[in-house]
Amino acid sequence: MLRVGIIGYGYWGPNLARNFHRHPGCQLKLIADLDLGRLQKAAADVPGVHVTASVNDAVNARDIDAIIIATPIRTHFRIALAALKADKHVLVEKPMAASVSDCETLIAEAERRGLTLMVDHTFLFTEAVQTMKKLAVELGDLYYFDSVRANLGLFQRDVSVVWDLAPHDLAILHYLVELPVDAVTATGACHAGSRVPNIAYLSLELGGGAMAHFHVSWLSPVKSRRIVVAGSRKMMVFDDIETSEKLKVYDSGVSIKHDNEDGEYRMQVDYRTGDMVSPALANREALQSEVEHFLRCIDRQEKPLSDGQGGLAVVRVLEAAQRSLERNGERVLL
Amino acid sequence: MLRVGIIGYGYWGPNLARNFHRHPGCQLKLIADLDLGRLQKAAADVPGVHVTASVNDAVNARDIDAIIIATPIRTHFRIALAALKADKHVLVEKPMAASVSDCETLIAEAERRGLTLMVDHTFLFTEAVQTMKKLAVELGDLYYFDSVRANLGLFQRDVSVVWDLAPHDLAILHYLVELPVDAVTATGACHAGSRVPNIAYLSLELGGGAMAHFHVSWLSPVKSRRIVVAGSRKMMVFDDIETSEKLKVYDSGVSIKHDNEDGEYRMQVDYRTGDMVSPALANREALQSEVEHFLRCIDRQEKPLSDGQGGLAVVRVLEAAQRSLERNGERVLL
C-alpha cells in the first residue's frame, strides 16, 4: 500500500487530502505546512495523520513513498527536487515550476531514478475533457482553440493571472491537440492597484496554420469558463459554467472553393449546419480519478497522462507569455 | 424636403431604402446599382423611385441633396468623394474607407464645402448603446473594453473578418470611451481555404493604462455578440444575442491596497459585489433613429454622432490591425 505525504494545506491541499485519505489503495500518513492553524485543521480533518511544520522532515520521511506538493508556485521546484532526491514519487500542483529549466531538471531527475512525476492538471481528469479527448479525432484538421476563463476575484499577490489561470487551459490544449506551439504573443494590464497583470490575452501559433487564444481575467463582472475547439469537420464547445449540457459538439463547418474559370476569380463558400450533440457526462469528481491514475501509474510504472512533459509544455508557454507581456506584446518564438 | 439617392442595393441597401422611404422628412428619389436584377427589386420595393446603373449619373443628379453609399468598401472613397464634389451630403456605409488617408481626404472635402459627412455606424443608434453612453460616466476610470463578435458565416472574398466585423465594436469603443488608441497588436488565421483571415484578435493599448480587446470570427459554432466595459466603480455587459435584458450593469469591483508596515509587504484586496440592474430598453429600430439623426444634422448643420472623425478613428485601428496581422502580431504604434 502506497504511503503518501502532502505538503501544503492551504486552498487546494484539503481537497487532495480528502481524496487520498478516502482512496483504499493508499495511506495518507503525513501533512506538512508552515502554518500551525492549518496543521490543526489537517489533524482534525484526517484522523491519525502525522502533521509537521518541517518540509524537510516531510520530504525525507522514511515511511513515505510519494509526496504531493500543494505549496506556492515559487517553492514547487525546490520541494519537488528534494522529494525526488529522497526517492519519492511526486505529484505537484500546477504550474509545475516557475521556469522551463526547473521543469527540465525535475523531469531528468525523475527519469534517472525511475520515479513517477505527475502534474496536478486536474481538468484533464474531468469527464468533460476525457470525452473531448475521445471526440477530438472527429474534428478533422484543427482550426483553432479558444478559451475564456474569467471571474471577479481571487487576485494573487505574487503571480499574474497568466500563471494562475492559464495553466488549466494550456494543459487542456496540450492534451487535446498534439501540435507544437511555435510562437506566443501576450497582452494584458494591471488594474485596481494590482502590481501584476490581472487580465491577459495570449495568442499562440500552432503547427499547421492552427492557432490558440486564451483570455484570462480576475476582473470580470460575470464568470466565464468556456473552450471552443474548432476543426475542419466538427466543433466542440465546453462551457463549464453550465450546470448541465456542459459539452456540445456541432456537426457544422465551412468549406471554400476558389476557381478562376473564364478569367474571373470566384469564391464559393459552403456552410454546413448539422445537429448538435451534447454527450452525457458521468458525475465523478475529477480529483478522485486523478488520485486513482497517480496510484496506477506508480504501480504499473506507466507514463501519467499529465506527466512532466505536459507540465513543461505548459510552463514553456507561460514563460514565453510573461516575456511577451514584459515586452509590450512582442512575439516570442519557441 | 431633403432629396436622397442611394448607391448600392445589395445586402444593406434595401434596409436603408426602407427607412429613408418611410421617413416623412425626406424623399428617396433615386437608387443606383450595377446589377439589373437589384434595380428591378429596388423599383418594386420603392414605388416611383428612379433607378439607374450609372453611379456617375447618381452622384451628379441635379435633384438630389444627399447620397447614401452602401457599396463594397473599396469603392467608398471614390463614390463619396465624387458625391461631396457634386455638393451632396454623404452617409457612407462602415468602414468609412479603405485607408486613413482616404478618410482624411473625405473629411477635408466635406469641411471645405460645409457638407454633412456621416458614417453608418448603426450600432451607435441602438437603444442599448445609447443607454451605455448615458451610463458610461458611472463606471469610474476605464479598466478594459472586451468584445466578442463571432458567427458561422458570411465569409467575404476581398476583405478580412477584421474589416468586416470589427468596425461595429471599434465604433462603439470610440463612442463610449474617449481615450486615444496608442498601439494595436493583432493575430489571426485563415481557415477552410479562406485567403483572408477569418478569425482575428485585436489588442489595443488605450491612454491611461486601459486596454481594449476584440475577438472577431466568421468560424464560430455559436453566435456571440458581447461587449464588456469595466471601470473602477461599475461594469457593463451588453449581450446582443439575448432577446431580453441585453444590457446589464454590475455594481461590482475590486480595490487593492498595498502596505509595508513592520517591514513585511502585504496586499489587501476588497471585492464588492452589489446589485445588477438591467435597464429597460425602448424597442426602436436603430436605422430609423439614424436616418432621423442624419436629416437633423443636415438641417441644423450639427456634427453627427458618427461623423468623419469617428469613421477615421475606426479605420485608423483597422489599418494598424491589418499591418500587425501581416507582420505576425507586431505591435503597431499609432
Add this chain to the structure above:
Amino acid sequence: MLRVGIIGYGYWGPNLARNFHRHPGCQLKLIADLDLGRLQKAAADVPGVHVTASVNDAVNARDIDAIIIATPIRTHFRIALAALKADKHVLVEKPMAASVSDCETLIAEAERRGLTLMVDHTFLFTEAVQTMKKLAVELGDLYYFDSVRANLGLFQRDVSVVWDLAPHDLAILHYLVELPVDAVTATGACHAGSRVPNIAYLSLELGGGAMAHFHVSWLSPVKSRRIVVAGSRKMMVFDDIETSEKLKVYDSGVSIKHDNEDGEYRMQVDYRTGDMVSPALANREALQSEVEHFLRCIDRQEKPLSDGQGGLAVVRVLEAAQRSLERNGERVLL
C-alpha cells in the same frame, strides 16, 4: 392558378397577404376589411389587389376560388360558412370557431361540397414541430405533454387567454399525440382589471394514463414558450424563445420495478441519462410552408395536416376549459 381573397387585414392578415402574394402558385386578388385605413394599407402593400369593405361581396366574388379568414374569432363561423356555401375553399384563422357545434357545421358543409377546409395552426408548419412529429415515434409510450406560453401583453378584450394562446399548443398536442382527450380541468384568474381570465392552467386527461398540461398567461414578467413531451424512452423539449437549439431530444428516462420477494416490498428505480441531441432545423418561414400546403391540398384534393377535425379537436378542449373555468375548476368530461 388559384385565385385567393383575404378577409380581415388587422394583425395577422398582412402576414397572410405577403405570403399568398409572393407565392407563384396563386393570385391574391382581393382583400376585405371593415376599416378604411386598413384597406388603404392593403392596397399599398399588394399592388393591383382589389379591396372592399363588404365581407359579403368578398365571400361571393365570382373570380375567387379560396377565402382566407383572419377576422375576430366570433365572426369565423359566419364568414367561413358563407364562403363554403359560395363554393370557396377556406383557410380560417385559429381557433376555427367559437363552439364545437359551429366547427361541426363547417366540417359537414365542406365535406358535402368537396371543398378544402383548413385551419391556420401555423405552428404545425414550423420546422421544429415538423421535426418533433418525425421524432415522436422514438419517444415510446407518452407520459406527459407540458406547455408554457406566457408573456407580458396583448390583453384581449373579448376572449380569454385560453382562447387566445392555448390553441397553438393544443394544435401541437393534437398533431403530435394521437390520443383522445378524456377530461379537462381548468383554473385561472382575472387580474389588473381584466374581465376575462388572463392567466389559466389547463389539465387534460389523455387516453392510456397520459396527461397534458397548459399554462397560458398574458401577465408574465418574462416570455416563455416551452413544450416538453415525455415518453417512456425519450423526452423532447421545444423552447421557442431560444434563438438557436430550439429543439432538444433527451435520451433519458426512468423505469421502476416492484418486487415482493421474501415477504418484503421493494421498489427499484433505474435512471437513464444519455446524450442530448439538438437537431438542425431549416430556416424557413412557417407561413410559407403552410400556404404551399394549402394550395397543394386544394390541387390534389388531399386532407390538410390541420384540417377541420384538428380545428374541432382544439375547440372541443377550449370549450371544455371555459366551462371548467366558469365552474371553479370542475372536471369536464369529453
Add this chain to the structure above:
Amino acid sequence: MLRVGIIGYGYWGPNLARNFHRHPGCQLKLIADLDLGRLQKAAADVPGVHVTASVNDAVNARDIDAIIIATPIRTHFRIALAALKADKHVLVEKPMAASVSDCETLIAEAERRGLTLMVDHTFLFTEAVQTMKKLAVELGDLYYFDSVRANLGLFQRDVSVVWDLAPHDLAILHYLVELPVDAVTATGACHAGSRVPNIAYLSLELGGGAMAHFHVSWLSPVKSRRIVVAGSRKMMVFDDIETSEKLKVYDSGVSIKHDNEDGEYRMQVDYRTGDMVSPALANREALQSEVEHFLRCIDRQEKPLSDGQGGLAVVRVLEAAQRSLERNGERVLL
C-alpha cells in the same frame, strides 16, 4: 450550551449534523438511526458523538435539550410527540407530519409545555427567500404565485411527488404571501411503473382573487426550480438553477381601464416595462442560518419563522391536494 440529538442519518441527517456540530452555540451529543452502517458513518463524521439504534433512548436521553428529526415522513408525528413529551425542543424535517390533525396535536403539545417547535423549511433561510420577503411589500396586490420544481429523479416509494417536493414551495408561499388558501385543485399521473403520482399540478385559490400554482415532477428531462411572484406593481422571478442572478425583480405591469362613453364599450390596456434589478445575495448556507435561528428561538423563547403554524399550513394544502388527486381533480375547499 444547548445539547442536541439528531434522529435519522439518511440523506438529510448528515447535513444537519455537520451544521449543528460546527455551531459554537450548541453541542451535538447524540445521533440515532436504525441502520448500523449509518451509525458507523455518524460516528466517523462527528468525533465523540454518542450513537444509538434506539429512537426511544434518544428521545428520552437525559442530557439532551433538543431533538432534530430527519426520519421518513410517516414517523415524524410519533417521534416529535415523544420528544415533546420528554420536554425536548423539536426541529422536524418537512413536511411536519402526515396529517393536519397530527400537526395540530404537536402544536398543542409544544404550546402547553412552552417548547420550541420548528419545521425544517430550509428554503426560508436562503438569502434569496429572505430578500424576496423584504421586497414583497413593493409588489403591490398579489396577482399570482407560480412555481415549477422538476427534475429527473429521486422517485420515492411511499410518498407522492406532492408530499416530497411541494412543501418547499408551499412554505415559501406561506412565508411570502399572508393570504389564506381557500381551495385546492390537483391533477397528476403515475408513470414508469410508479404507484404514487410522480408529476402533479396544484392550483390554489387564495384570498382576494389571487391564485397560486405548483408544478412538481420527478420525471422532467431538465431541472427546473423557478418561482414567479407577480403583483400589481412589480414581479419577482427566483430561478434557483441559475448559478448567479438567481433573483430578478421586474418593475413591470399592466393596468386596464374600461369605459363606456358614447354607448360603446372600450378597454384600454397600459403596459409598463421598467428596469429589472437583480439584488446581490450573500453567499451563506441556508442550513447554517436555520440552525442559528433555531438556537436563538429556544434561547429567547421567540416564535420561529417556520413554526408549527407554518408547518400546519403546508400540510393542510398537501392533504387537500392528495384528496383532490384521489378524486380526479375535484376542488377541495379548506
